[in-house]
Amino acid sequence: MIQTAALPQLWSYGHPLDMDDDKVGLLRPSNDALEDVDELRRRLDTDGYLFMRGLLDRDDVLAARRSMTDRLAGQGLLHPDRDPVDGIIAPGQTLTFKPDLASKNPLVEKVLYSGRLVEFYTRLFGETIRHYDFTWLRCMGPGKGTNPHCDLPYMGRGTHKHMTCWVPYGDVPFELGGLMVLEGSHKRMDLLENYVFRDVDGFCANKPNQVANARNGGWTFTGTLSHNPPQVRAKFGGRWLTTEFRAGDFLTFGMFLVHAATDNRTADRLRISSDSRYQRASEPIDERWVGVEPPGHTLAGKRGRIC
Structure with missing residues (x-):
């Protein structure tokens, strides 16, 4: 176990x-098993995730970042x-979910939907x-990160064996806030069964x-597992695992x-990242x-049933 006292x-x-x-x-990189697909699958089954350090072309990732920050500046x-690529928020602005930055963006599509990730x-x-045709793109400013959840409640009408890929567009030190996964939680169906299939x-x-709420694009169930990450860890056991990410890294899980x-603990910097599905x-x-x-989650995506 890597000691975290210095974190x-x-x-x-x-x-x-x-x-x-x-x-x-800290997340365990699996670059050492890249050429051993059986070992990758074993680690995915055991750990619930694969963290790949620098497998994506860094220049391509940073070019995609530039394309998005230029749009934000515009x-x-x-x-x-400031240079847009620095990702410094304008005074008074708040940013979170910006999927429009990935839409019809060939540089983002090059990173996510061709080449090394597809291979x-x-x-x-x-x-x-x-892959899904929709890309979840987040520009997380200072403040709270995403609360604990699983992905299936948001995308469970097809196979349940698809995977999420989280990609940071730029280097992400601890203060900027990055993804974290709960060790071993994918095996706790005793705690997940009544939640994850909704x-x-x-x-x-x-x-x-509920009909009126759905017509307005609302949710009766938000998919959130909890608003308290320490309590979730105490209930499930295991450790919250994260790291300082660099452009070219990706993290994938089921x-x-x-x-x-x-959380993003900086004063004015964005953390830009995407979620894509395969x-x-x-x-x-x-x-x-x-x-x-x-x-997506619009009225066209709603599904009613007699309860």
Whole structure:
């Protein structure tokens, strides 16, 4: 076990994490197993994630970052006296979810949907793959990170064997806030079963308040597991695992792994990252996330049932 005594105090969703070595740890890179697909699959089964250090072309990732920060600057969201690529927020602006930055962006698509990532998942799945057409793109300013959750409630209408890929666009020191995963949580179905198979876009068609909420694009169930990462860790056991990320890294995991993000503790810097999804082409896919304009969580993606 790598000792974490030298780590700074980390925060997640406004809560200080317990920094003891049995409660917080560092992600294990799996670059040493890159050419051994059986070992990669074993680690994925055992650890619930694969962390690949520098496998993506750093120049391509930074070019994608530049394309996005230039768009943000053009929207007046970045500090006018700084180079946009620095990602310094303009005074008074707040940023979080910006999928428009990835839409019709060939430099982002080059990183995520061609070359090394496609080759990686093709080898890992052992057959032809396909990806979701929607890219989740986040520009996280100072403040709270993402709360603990699993991904399946948001994308569980097709296969349950698809995978998330988290990519940072730029170097991410601890203070900027990055992804963290809860060690071993993907094996705790005793705690997850009543949560993870729910659909955030499902609603009771015989309950007028839920129907009205769905028509407005709302959720009856938000998909959040908790707003308190330390309590989640205490309940599930294991450690919150994270690291300082660099442009060119990626972290991938399945639909049952509990994860969250540490808080951005800087004064004015953005952490830019994307979530993309990959699966075997032979398996069913969630219709909310494919097509020229995927319906996602809009009214078109809602599904009613009699409760």
